Amino acid sequence: MKRLSALLCCIVVLNTQAQDWRPVGDRIKTPWSDKVDPSNPLPEYPRPQMVRDAWQNLNGLWDYAILPQGSNMPASFAGKILVPYPVESSLSGVQKTVGDKQELWYHRSFSTPAAWKGKNVLLHFGAVDWKADIWVNDVKVGTHVGGYTPFSFDITPYLTRSGAQKLLVRVWDPTDKSFQPRGKQVSDPRGIWYTAVTGIWQTVWMEPVAPTHVSHLKSIPNIDGGNLTVTAATPGSLPGDIVEVKVLENGAVKGVGRAAAGQEIMVPVAQAKLWSPESPFLYDMEVSLLRNGAAVDKVKSYVGMRKISTKQDKNGVHRLQLNNKDYFQFGPLDQGWWPDGLYTAPTDEALRYDIVKTKDLGFNMIRKHVKVEPARWYYHCDKEGILVWQDMPSGDRNPKWDTRVYFSGLELQRSQASEQNFRQEWKEIMDLAVSNPSVVVWVPFNEAWGQFKTAEIAEWTKNHDPSRLVNPASGGNHYDVGDMIDMHNYPDPVMGLYDSKRVNVLGEYGGIGLVLDAHLWEKNRNWGYVQYKTAEEATAKYVELAQKLKALIPFGYSAAVYTQTTDVEIEVNGLITYDRKVIKLDEQKVRTANQDVIATLK
Numbered sequence: 374m375k376r377l378s379a380l381l382c383c384i385v386v387l388n389t390q391a392q393d394w395r396p397v398g399d400r401i402k403t404p405w406s407d408k409v410d411p412s413n414p415l416p417e418y419p420r421p422q423m424v425r426d427a428w429q430n431l432n433g434l435w436d437y438a439i440l441p442q443g444s445n446m447p448a449s450f451a452g453k454i455l456v457p458y459p460v461e462s463s464l465s466g467v468q469k470t471v472g473d474k475q476e477l478w479y480h481r482s483f484s485t486p487a488a489w490k491g492k493n494v495l496l497h498f499g500a501v502d503w504k505a506d507i508w509v510n511d512v513k514v515g516t517h518v519g520g521y522t523p524f525s526f527d528i529t530p531y532l533t534r535s536g537a538q539k540l541l542v543r544v545w546d547p548t549d550k551s552f553q554p555r556g557k558q559v560s561d562p563r564g565i566w567y568t569a570v571t572g573i574w575q576t577v578w579m580e581p582v583a584p585t586h587v588s589h590l591k592s593i594p595n596i597d598g599g600n601l602t603v604t605a606a607t608p609g610s611l612p613g614d615i616v617e618v619k620v621l622e623n624g625a626v627k628g629v630g631r632a633a634a635g636q637e638i639m640v641p642v643a644q645a646k647l648w649s650p651e652s653p654f655l656y657d658m659e660v661s662l663l664r665n666g667a668a669v670d671k672v673k674s675y676v677g678m679r680k681i682s683t684k685q686d687k688n689g690v691h692r693l694q695l696n697n698k699d700y701f702q703f704g705p706l707d708q709g710w711w712p713d714g715l716y717t718a719p720t721d722e723a724l725r726y727d728i729v730k731t732k733d734l735g736f737n738m739i740r741k742h743v744k745v746e747p748a749r750w751y752y753h754c755d756k757e758g759i760l761v762w763q764d765m766p767s768g769d770r771n772p773k774w775d776t777r778v779y780f781s782g783l784e785l786q787r788s789q790a791s792e793q794n795f796r797q798e799w800k801e802i803m804d805l806a807v808s809n810p811s812v813v814v815w816v817p818f819n820e821a822w823g824q825f826k827t828a829e830i831a832e833w834t835k836n837h838d839p840s841r842l843v844n845p846a847s848g849g850n851h852y853d854v855g856d857m858i859d860m861h862n863y864p865d866p867v868m869g870l871y872d873s874k875r876v877n878v879l880g881e882y883g884g885i886g887l888v889l890d891a892h893l894w895e896k897n898r899n900w901g902y903v904q905y906k907t908a909e910e911a912t913a914k915y916v917e918l919a920q921k922l923k924a925l926i927p928f929g930y931s932a933a934v935y936t937q938t939t940d941v942e943i944e945v946n947g948l949i950t951y952d953r954k955v956i957k958l959d960e961q962k963v964r965t966a967n968q969d970v971i972a973t974l975k
């Protein structure tokens with residue numbers, strides 16, 4: 374009876390807190406704003422490529438305080454913030470600016486289930502922008518620097534045997550006042566630059582694990598060899614420990630591989646069903662860590678068997694290939710911003726929506742532009758079937774920029790701290806999506822923003838992941854490195870340079886603007902490369918540009934990126950309004966034009 378009373382009391386407290394929360398501000402919102410449950414926001418399992426059944430979501434209402442940088446732990450808090458929505462967002466319930474002279478503090482209590490007794494407890498953060506310090510029961514357990522990637526701590530030694538556990542997080546984020554990767558974030562939003570994002574912006578969660586467990590998976594398909602290579606990180610493994618990988622199709626074992634812990638595991642996958650946007654088939658995968666024949670840890674995953682490569686065609690033009698066939702990649706520039714959640718989609722349904730609509734519009738690729746998404750976004754791309762070019766978020770200073778020449782000689786020099794941070798964050802981003810079949814191209818630089826040591830960074834990127842292509846500088850300063858040369862031109866597609874040794878791609882073009890008054894971030898301050906007054910005019914221009922693009926494909930283009938998926942803040946170049954309530958152009962005409970472009974290389 375006492376346990377029932379305690380449970381009822383907890384429910385009452387949660388409901389009371391939920392009633393205290395509401396989105397703030399008077400700007401436009403997406404249809405999913407009303408579907409956010411403050412007692413259980415973003416409840417989906419956050420890591421689809423390495424699943425364990427037991428876990429606990431820590432999203433919800435936390436205490437928050439904004440204090441001058443360097444302050445002691447707060448003695449009291451300013452109110453409640455809805456995690457994991459950034460503090461500047463409407464859905465956080467706060468919508469306050471932090472800036473580089475202040476720090477954002479979070480606090481909540483939690484308990485661990487009795488069933489977790491004897492297990493190690495891992496505390497996971499999907500992403501926190503930018504520098505996060507974590508305390509458990511007033512003991513600092515770790516620090517993470519980097520705004521786009523997951524991190525975790527084993528907090529087992531710092532938990533008390535019973536009662537509530539205390540969790541405290543401090544975040545500092547200088548945004549554009551430092552060298553950090555930040556993408557489009559600025560302290561003074563304008564033009565193509567958007568609102569700063571500070572703090573926790575992806576799911577916070579816990580899971581119980583064995584002292585020796587699988588902490589990361591890297592799965593690389595080899596369709597030519599009919600196999601799959603899996604590398605499992607297993608901290609604490611002992612001599613004699615074995616990792617076993619099973620690949621399954623509809624529950625039936627398709628292939629099995631075993632190796633000593635720490636070694637690559639090769640798994641045969643004979644006559645594999647290949648993954649592509651037209652047929653996004655995924656195999657299930659089970660990974661077990663065995664000690665003396667018994668499983669001490671087991672995770673579920675999946676894999677898509679596909680190959681991304683380049684090949685010279687009969688005319689001497691280097692083409693992109695998917696699964697050993699010429700394949701024109703065509704998609705929108707996708708920035709992943711939301712009027713209500715900024716960096717954070719209101720719900721998982723919203724996160725998936727942009728991907729589904731991109732396919733509905735006839736595209737087969739997305740360029741994820743100077744932002745990184747939660748693991749579930751890449752999972753949805755894998756499931757729905759769409760290729761992804763993944764940008765590194767830009768930061769630091771910019772060198773001289775000229776897109777119509779090949780550069781040589783000295784480049785911009787970053788400080789040692791800046792370069793070290795770039796490499797660390799870029800490595801973590803690649804490690805995040807290394808096993809997603811949808812991700813096919815790494816893009817370390819965009820339009821010379823923070824571009825440095827281009828040849829070295831391109832080579833380092835390729836060495837870290839030889840299974841994918843490297844676009845060294847999308848629309849940036851061009852060097853004879855990487856797998857492709859990438860031109861930008863607005864609004865019309867043109868071929869300003871041609872490279873006979875690499876793949877030629879049009880990394881950005883278009884930018885057709887259309888203002889819809891009821892769906893604007895700001896009423897009297899809107900920007901587009903070119904603007905039209907009606908959907909009919911904008912659609913006709915889109916089709917015209919697609920036809921111009923198609924005419925350039927025989928001369929060398931193998932991919933193109935249209936700007937852009939949605940409007941973002943005062944940019945009105947989207948195919949969809951910022952609030953996702955209106956498809957601005959004629960969907961069927963856009964789809965037909967896009968499919969006609971893609972069919973050129975089929």
